[in-house]
Amino acid sequence: MPANLDNITILYSDVPSLQQMQNLPCLPPFDEHVCGFLSAVGQKLLSTPAAKAYPDIITFAFFCRKANLAKLKENYGTRIANRLGRGVSFHIAPSNVPINFAYTMAAGLLSGCCVIVRASSKSFAQTDIITAAVAQVLCLPEYAAVKNRLAIVTYGRESDATAMLSAMCDVRVIWGGDDTIAQIRSHPIPPRSFDITFADRYSACAIDAKNYLADYDAAKTAQDFYNDTYLYDQNACSTPRLICWIGSNADICAAKARFWQALHSYTAPRYQVEPVVAMDKLMTECRCAIGLEQVMVPPHADNLISRIQLSALTEDVPQYRCAGGSFLEYDCTDLTAFAAIVTRKYQTLSYIGLDAQELKSFCTQQGLCGVDRIVPVGKTADFTLTWDGYDLIETMSRIVYTA
Amino acid sequence: MTIQKMLEYTPYELEAQAKQKLLTDMFTQLTEHHYQNCPEYKKILDALDKKPSAINSVESVPFIPVRLFKEYLLTSVPADKITRTMTSSGTTGQQVSRISLDAETSKNQQRVLSKIIASYIGAQRLPLLILDSKTVVKDRKLFGARGAGIMGFTIYGRDVTYALDENMQLDLNAVNDFLDKYRDGPILLFGYTFMIWQHFYLKLKEQGITLNFGENTTLFHVGGWKKLVELKVDNETYKTELLRQCHITRVYNYYGMAEQLGSIFVECECGHLHASIFSDIIIRNPYDFSPMPNGEKGLMEVMSVLPTSYPGHAILTEDEGIVLGEDDCACGRKGKYFKILGRVKNAELRGCSDTYASKFR
CATH class of the missing domain: 3.40.309.10 (Aldehyde Dehydrogenase; Chain A, domain 2)
Known part of the structure; x- marks a missing residue:
C-alpha cells in the first residue's frame, strides 16, 4: 500500500516510505549505536544556544548523557540480555507537553524498536529545536546505523496517518488521556501488536x-x-x-x-x-x-x-x-x-x-x-523508563527464549 | 424593604448611598432566605465560612459562579411550588443552566421587566413586531430562555406580529402589513441580537429592500455578541446598519441572563448599560475577587433582588466588563453604568491530560 502522506508533515525521516521501517532489523535494548546517537543529541542540545531557554530540553539533554544511559543499562543487568526490540513502535505524544515526544522517542529507540513519533500539532519551540538536533546528528556518518530507524511526524485531525501507522506498528504508545486513547483505538493494529496506554490518572x-x-x-x-x-x-x-x-x-x-x-x-x-x-x-x-x-x-x-x-x-x-x-x-x-x-x-x-x-x-x-x-516531592514530573507501571524497555522488546 | 415597595420607585432614581442601603437590606434577607432553604447553597456558604449575618454592604454578599446552575438544579422553595424550570439557550454542545421558578419569582420578574421597559417607552401597550419566529414560543416543551424572553415581552405589545415564519425565513408580507397599519404611531420591536442580524437585517440587505420604521420605533434586543464579534460587527455598526436598512433610530441593547430574568441591564442613549435599582454590577479582580474601582477591567458579578425560588441573587459570571461610572451618566439615569468586554478566554493549560481527542481523529 503506498503511504498516503498528503496530510502528514514529516519533520524527520530517512526512508522513502515509512512502511519500509517494518523491514529494518530489530536491535537489542541499549544498542551501542542508539546510545551513541542519543548522547550525541544530548550534547548537541547542550551546545545549542536556543535550547538554553527551555529547562525541559536541558533536562532531556541530561537524560541522554552517555553516563546516564550507561547507568540505566547497567540497572537492567541481565534482564535485557536475551531481548530484541519488537519492531516498529508508533508513539502518539500528548498535545500539551512539548517535551514528551522526545522521551517517548528515546524510550522506543533504547528498547531496540524503530520509532515513528507523532509530535503535537501545536507549534512548540521544543519540537523544532530537538528535531533540528536529531537531524544534524543523523547526518554524521558514525550514526548511519540509526539514521533510518526514526521518523518524527506531525499531522492534524484531518489526516489518515493514524490509521496507516497503526496498521503497520508492532507497539502503539498512546499518551494524552482517556479520550485520545478511545479515539486512537478505533484504528486497528496488527494481531500481534498491542497498545501501551497512558490514561488520565x-x-x-x-x-x-x-x-x-x-x-x-x-x-x-x-x-x-x-x-x-x-x-x-x-x-x-x-x-x-x-x-x-x-x-x-x-x-x-x-x-x-x-x-x-x-x-x-x-x-x-x-x-x-x-x-x-x-x-x-x-x-x-x-x-x-x-x-x-x-x-x-x-x-x-x-x-x-x-x-x-x-x-x-x-x-x-x-x-x-x-x-x-x-x-x-x-x-x-x-x-x-x-x-x-x-x-x-x-x-x-x-x-x-x-x-x-x-x-x-x-x-x-x-x-x-x-x-x-x-x-x-519535586520529582513527580521526572521521566523514567518505568512509567504508569510499565517498564518501557521490557514492554517494547521481546524475549528470545532458549531451552 | 420588599419588591412591592421597591416598585414604587422609578427604576433609575436612587443615588449610590440610598441604593447601597436598600440593596444591602434586600440582599441580606435574600441570602438568609436561600441559606435557610437551599441545602446546596447552605453547604457552599458553610464551606466558605460566609454568614448571611456578616453582610454589611452589597460587595460583601457571597456570590456563586454561574456555572453552578449548569451542574446543579438549585431550589429554595418546596418542589411543589416550582411552576417552571427555565433553561438557558446555550450554544450547541454546551451544558445549559436550569433555573427553578415559582409563581412569585416569575411574577416579580415580569413586573420589574415592565417597569424598566416602561421607563423607556411609556406604560401604554404598543404594536409589537417580534423579529423572530413564532415557533420559538409555540412548543411549551422546548420553551427555553429565548421563548420566555419573547413571551415576557409580548405583554408590552398589542397586535403581536412575528417577522419570521416557521422556518426562520423573513415573512416580508407580514412585516409590510404591520408597517402599513402602524406607520404613523409608535411601534415596538423586539428580538435577539444575532437573530435580528442574521435573519432580518442580512435578508433585507441581500434582497436590496429598505424599510422605513421611522422615528417612533423602538427596538430592544438582547443576547450574545459572540457570533457578531466574529463577524466584526460591534454595537456601533449594528445601530448604523439597522438605521440604514430599516430606518430604526432607537435601538437599545440589553444584557440579561436566564439566571436573572427580569432585572435586565438596558443600554441608554449614550450607549452605556445601566443597573436599575433592582440590580447591581460589581467588577471583581480575578486575582482575589476583590471589587475593582470604576474604570478597571475584571470579572462581572451580576446581582438581582428578584430570585427567591433559586439562589441566583449574586452570580459571578464568566464575562469581563468595566464599570464606567455611577450616578453621573449624561443620560441622567442614576446607578452604575458599564460595558461588557466579552467572555473570559479559555486557558491554554499545559499538562498531559489534554483535549486532544476533539482535534484528532
Whole structure:
C-alpha cells in the first residue's frame, strides 16, 4: 500500500516510505549505536544556544548523557540480555507537553524498536529545536546505523496517518488521556501488536507533618512542590491534587501554616492565575461543598492557592480535580484511609518526610490496584523508563527464549 | 424593604448611598432566605465560612459562579411550588443552566421587566413586531430562555406580529402589513441580537429592500455578541446598519441572563448599560475577587433582588466588563453604568491530560 502522506508533515525521516521501517532489523535494548546517537543529541542540545531557554530540553539533554544511559543499562543487568526490540513502535505524544515526544522517542529507540513519533500539532519551540538536533546528528556518518530507524511526524485531525501507522506498528504508545486513547483505538493494529496506554490518572502527596517541620527547608520544599504542580499548571497526571497530612493535630496545623505560606511566597511572583482558572477554582470549591461531606475552605487572601479541607476520604475524590492550583487536604495519623480509596486511577504518590521503601511496602501489602510511582516531592514530573507501571524497555522488546 | 415597595420607585432614581442601603437590606434577607432553604447553597456558604449575618454592604454578599446552575438544579422553595424550570439557550454542545421558578419569582420578574421597559417607552401597550419566529414560543416543551424572553415581552405589545415564519425565513408580507397599519404611531420591536442580524437585517440587505420604521420605533434586543464579534460587527455598526436598512433610530441593547430574568441591564442613549435599582454590577479582580474601582477591567458579578425560588441573587459570571461610572451618566439615569468586554478566554493549560481527542481523529 503506498503511504498516503498528503496530510502528514514529516519533520524527520530517512526512508522513502515509512512502511519500509517494518523491514529494518530489530536491535537489542541499549544498542551501542542508539546510545551513541542519543548522547550525541544530548550534547548537541547542550551546545545549542536556543535550547538554553527551555529547562525541559536541558533536562532531556541530561537524560541522554552517555553516563546516564550507561547507568540505566547497567540497572537492567541481565534482564535485557536475551531481548530484541519488537519492531516498529508508533508513539502518539500528548498535545500539551512539548517535551514528551522526545522521551517517548528515546524510550522506543533504547528498547531496540524503530520509532515513528507523532509530535503535537501545536507549534512548540521544543519540537523544532530537538528535531533540528536529531537531524544534524543523523547526518554524521558514525550514526548511519540509526539514521533510518526514526521518523518524527506531525499531522492534524484531518489526516489518515493514524490509521496507516497503526496498521503497520508492532507497539502503539498512546499518551494524552482517556479520550485520545478511545479515539486512537478505533484504528486497528496488527494481531500481534498491542497498545501501551497512558490514561488520565490522579495523584496524591503524603506529608509527615513532624518530619517536614523538623527536616525540611520551607523555601526549598516550596520550590520542589511548585515544580510538581504550578510549573505545568497542575495539569499533569503525576501532579498532586490530594494532600494527606500525617501527624498530630498540632503538628499538622503548624506544618500546613508553614507549607502554604512558603508555597504562596514562591508562587506569587512566578505564576499568573488566569481569570477562567480563578473561576474554575471557585467552582471546584462549590462542587466539593455540595458533593462531599463537611468540607471547609480555609480563608485565602487571593486566588493563587485554593485549599479544600476534607473531613473524610471517599472514592469520588478524583472527580473534584481542577487545574491551576487546587488542592484537597485530608488530615490523618496514617495512610489507612487513603489506601481504602485508591483505585486504578491513582498514579503517583509523592512524599515529604516519609520513607519510599516503607510507602512501597505499605502499598504492596495493602494490595492496592493503583499507585504505580512513589517519588519524593519535586520529582513527580521526572521521566523514567518505568512509567504508569510499565517498564518501557521490557514492554517494547521481546524475549528470545532458549531451552 | 420588599419588591412591592421597591416598585414604587422609578427604576433609575436612587443615588449610590440610598441604593447601597436598600440593596444591602434586600440582599441580606435574600441570602438568609436561600441559606435557610437551599441545602446546596447552605453547604457552599458553610464551606466558605460566609454568614448571611456578616453582610454589611452589597460587595460583601457571597456570590456563586454561574456555572453552578449548569451542574446543579438549585431550589429554595418546596418542589411543589416550582411552576417552571427555565433553561438557558446555550450554544450547541454546551451544558445549559436550569433555573427553578415559582409563581412569585416569575411574577416579580415580569413586573420589574415592565417597569424598566416602561421607563423607556411609556406604560401604554404598543404594536409589537417580534423579529423572530413564532415557533420559538409555540412548543411549551422546548420553551427555553429565548421563548420566555419573547413571551415576557409580548405583554408590552398589542397586535403581536412575528417577522419570521416557521422556518426562520423573513415573512416580508407580514412585516409590510404591520408597517402599513402602524406607520404613523409608535411601534415596538423586539428580538435577539444575532437573530435580528442574521435573519432580518442580512435578508433585507441581500434582497436590496429598505424599510422605513421611522422615528417612533423602538427596538430592544438582547443576547450574545459572540457570533457578531466574529463577524466584526460591534454595537456601533449594528445601530448604523439597522438605521440604514430599516430606518430604526432607537435601538437599545440589553444584557440579561436566564439566571436573572427580569432585572435586565438596558443600554441608554449614550450607549452605556445601566443597573436599575433592582440590580447591581460589581467588577471583581480575578486575582482575589476583590471589587475593582470604576474604570478597571475584571470579572462581572451580576446581582438581582428578584430570585427567591433559586439562589441566583449574586452570580459571578464568566464575562469581563468595566464599570464606567455611577450616578453621573449624561443620560441622567442614576446607578452604575458599564460595558461588557466579552467572555473570559479559555486557558491554554499545559499538562498531559489534554483535549486532544476533539482535534484528532
